[in-house]
Amino acid sequence: MGESDERRIRFGRTVILLLAWLCFVVAIVGLTARFAPVVIHAELIAAALSPYLMLAAGVAFGLLWHIGDKRWAALALTPLVVGIWVKVPTYLEDSHPGGNTFPIRVLTVNLYDGTADPASVAAAALEHADVLLVQELTPQQSAGILGQPGFAAEFGYTALFPHTHAAGVGILSRFPIVQNSRITRYRLGAVTATIRPPGAASDAVVASVHIMGPWPQPIDLWREEMAALPHTLDELTKAAGPGAAIVGGDFNATEDFAPFRRLLDTGFADAVQQAGGGLSPTYPAESLVPPIIGIDHILTYNGWASETARVPITGTDHLGLAATIHVPA
Numbered sequence: 001m002g003e004s005d006e007r008r009i010r011f012g013r014t015v016i017l018l019l020a021w022l023c024f025v026v027a028i029v030g031l032t033a034r035f036a037p038v039v040i041h042a043e044l045i046a047a048a049l050s051p052y053l054m055l056a057a058g059v060a061f062g063l064l065w066h067i068g069d070k071r072w073a074a075l076a077l078t079p080l081v082v083g084i085w086v087k088v089p090t091y092l093e094d095s096h097p098g099g100n101t102f103p104i105r106v107l108t109v110n111l112y113d114g115t116a117d118p119a120s121v122a123a124a125a126l127e128h129a130d131v132l133l134v135q136e137l138t139p140q141q142s143a144g145i146l147g148q149p150g151f152a153a154e155f156g157y158t159a160l161f162p163h164t165h166a167a168g169v170g171i172l173s174r175f176p177i178v179q180n181s182r183i184t185r186y187r188l189g190a191v192t193a194t195i196r197p198p199g200a201a202s203d204a205v206v207a208s209v210h211i212m213g214p215w216p217q218p219i220d221l222w223r224e225e226m227a228a229l230p231h232t233l234d235e236l237t238k239a240a241g242p243g244a245a246i247v248g249g250d251f252n253a254t255e256d257f258a259p260f261r262r263l264l265d266t267g268f269a270d271a272v273q274q275a276g277g278g279l280s281p282t283y284p285a286e287s288l289v290p291p292i293i294g295i296d297h298i299l300t301y302n303g304w305a306s307e308t309a310r311v312p313i314t315g316t317d318h319l320g321l322a323a324t325i326h327v328p329a
């Protein structure tokens with residue numbers, strides 16, 4: 001082998017090493033962002049993409065193994081192993097709590113500032129829901145949904161606060177709504193209602209919420225509203241008493257955001273995780289880019305989600321999220 005061949009081999013090895021360690025750094029950034037407090041946009045983006053960034057550790061492993069650095073290859077795989085370890089529980093269905101339960105089918109949909117097709121929304125609700133939670137509800141769209149054939153007859157109980165500029169919210173229910181109120185601390189709207197399912201042991205409290213988007217505007221408003229959410233959840237559990245509380249909507253946060261996971265310290269559970277749904281991206285929809293992040297959620301208290309599904313809705317940039325929540329019967 002000539003000297004020029006050796007130089008080419010050394011150069012190729014150096015390039016592979018650089019690529020491998022660049023991939024390792026990308027994976028470390030993704031893993032670290034999952035546990036970061038999310039105070040700047042760079043953390044936000046890294047946390048949102050962390051499940052994909054951590055896959056770069058697998059590339060680093062393959063590159064280092066290829067050039068024979070097996071010890072470093074094992075080290076480079078660490079972020080991916082940790083990432084799998086934290087994600088596996090979200091794919092494992094929680095055990096049924098036992099006892100008699102009554103199922104409530106819930107569907108949450110961001111209506112994209114009134115551009116979602118009312119017929120598509122109504123059809124999805126009639127097929128998938130007993131309770132429909134909506135965000136970005138405009139006055140025109142509210143009338144359009146209620147005006148769909150057969151819809152008002154099925155969803156005869158409503159708590160609607162339509163508004164322009166993405167600030168409208170609402171709850172539409174097959175079950176009687178005995179009281180409702182608007183939660184005023186959230187700029188894009190939140191509404192709560194007490195419903196009376198015929199087979200439940202107690203009334204259930206449901207809420208539709210929309211948390212301020214953290215991007216591209218300053219992140220401070222999102223942080224402020226995420227910090228307020230645990231107090232709202234605590235208020236809802238107190239209102240529910242022995243009954244269930246169900247909160248759905250656009251949280252503008254994924255399960256990989258530390259501020260979102262803190263919500264689960266309040267006694268609520270994420271329906272997708274309860275049902276073993278794993279990574280369940282809902283945004284963006286109807287785009288050249290497929291859904292890659294799950295920012296729509298349904299949270300349950302004193303309830304158990306047996307199944308979840310993402311529901312296409314014509315005209316909106318979000319997929320709907322449906323869940324069957326079993327409450328004490």
